Amino acid sequence: MTSGDSTLTGIQLAVTSAALDGDTSAVYHLLTEALGEGMPFESVLFDVIAPVQRGLGERWVSGDYLISEEHVATNTIDAVVSLLGGSFEQPEDAPRIVISCVEGEVHSLPGRMLAAHLLSEGFRTVHLGASLPASDLQQFLVEDSPDVLVLTCTMTSHLPGARRSIEAGHAAGVPVAVGGPAFGGQGERAERLGADAWVARLRDVAELLRSWSPDPSAAAARALQPSSDLAALQASRPVVIANAAALLAGGPHGSANHQEVVDLAFDALAAAMTMNENQLLFDFANWMASYDEAQQGSGPAAPRILSALAQAIDESYADARGRIAAAIDQLTD
Numbered sequence: 001m002t003s004g005d006s007t008l009t010g011i012q013l014a015v016t017s018a019a020l021d022g023d024t025s026a027v028y029h030l031l032t033e034a035l036g037e038g039m040p041f042e043s044v045l046f047d048v049i050a051p052v053q054r055g056l057g058e059r060w061v062s063g064d065y066l067i068s069e070e071h072v073a074t075n076t077i078d079a080v081v082s083l084l085g086g087s088f089e090q091p092e093d094a095p096r097i098v099i100s101c102v103e104g105e106v107h108s109l110p111g112r113m114l115a116a117h118l119l120s121e122g123f124r125t126v127h128l129g130a131s132l133p134a135s136d137l138q139q140f141l142v143e144d145s146p147d148v149l150v151l152t153c154t155m156t157s158h159l160p161g162a163r164r165s166i167e168a169g170h171a172a173g174v175p176v177a178v179g180g181p182a183f184g185g186q187g188e189r190a191e192r193l194g195a196d197a198w199v200a201r202l203r204d205v206a207e208l209l210r211s212w213s214p215d216p217s218a219a220a221a222r223a224l225q226p227s228s229d230l231a232a233l234q235a236s237r238p239v240v241i242a243n244a245a246a247l248l249a250g251g252p253h254g255s256a257n258h259q260e261v262v263d264l265a266f267d268a269l270a271a272a273m274t275m276n277e278n279q280l281l282f283d284f285a286n287w288m289a290s291y292d293e294a295q296q297g298s299g300p301a302a303p304r305i306l307s308a309l310a311q312a313i314d315e316s317y318a319d320a321r322g323r324i325a326a327a328i329d330q331l332t333d
Helices: 005-020 022-038 041-061 066-085 109-120 136-145 156-171 189-191 202-210 216-221 230-235 237-249 255-275 279-293 302-312 318-332
Strands: 096-101 123-125 148-152 176-179 197-199
Touching: 005 022, 005 041, 005 066, 022 066, 041 066, 041 202, 066 109, 096 109, 096 136, 096 216, 109 123, 109 148, 109 202, 109 237, 136 156, 136 189, 148 156, 148 202, 156 176, 156 216, 156 255, 176 202, 189 197, 197 202, 230 237, 230 255, 237 255, 237 302, 255 279, 255 302, 255 318, 279 302, 279 318, 302 318
Parallel strands: 096 123, 096 148, 148 176, 176 197
Antiparallel strands: none
């Protein structure tokens, strides 16, 4: 933000308040008023809405907001972005861009914002939303034949899904650009997953699309191969998660209360195995420890969760169990 910092801060606070109330009309009028006063549409998206959304997420993690409150605000903002994006025409001869979350990723608002931004820049867009299975994505791309697929990924635990979604794009003959925090501050994970391009900021996608010359075959050839244990481990996922949840609950009764957190731990492990990057599992363990502290210890502690997951994984998966042991060690050091 620049000299208009105070103005932007005021709009952000007002949008946050209205969104938490679920007041779509108020959010819409706040943003259209800003547009009417000369704020560029790009700034409305990326200098107002994006910081608001980050703030909502941070305050949920810190325990200030309930999940329901965050969902109300996010869905309200999503609805308004859809309305704003719908005001732009889609020229028939413009490049067609498909935007989707990677498989497993549920944070669809960044893609919605990107779709609206690209519409304002003269592209044709279709937004596929959250967590589309890679097989369905590939089928859609084959039938639709877009010029580019843009994938968004917020959570590193969904990097295995990112790999499958990128592969789906290439299998359909479509070049793939990616963006989002999960790919690293310098996009270091994008190339290792086989993406054709990475953008640091979603507002930079339009510039990329006007200038790049992708080579999907070369990009796919550079992709890192995941741990050889990963495919078999993922196939056993339902049994592993059920057993780990039962261990946390002290038996099958009440195990359902622990399945969600075990799911998250399994996803973090799969991401570490996909990228050969133990730090991803370490980061999850540290985040879980911080979240548990913010929630005043309402659930099992991170070491217990990881220990239960390790016990539920067959001893033949030495790579997976070794990564979990390393994560527990760094938590207890």
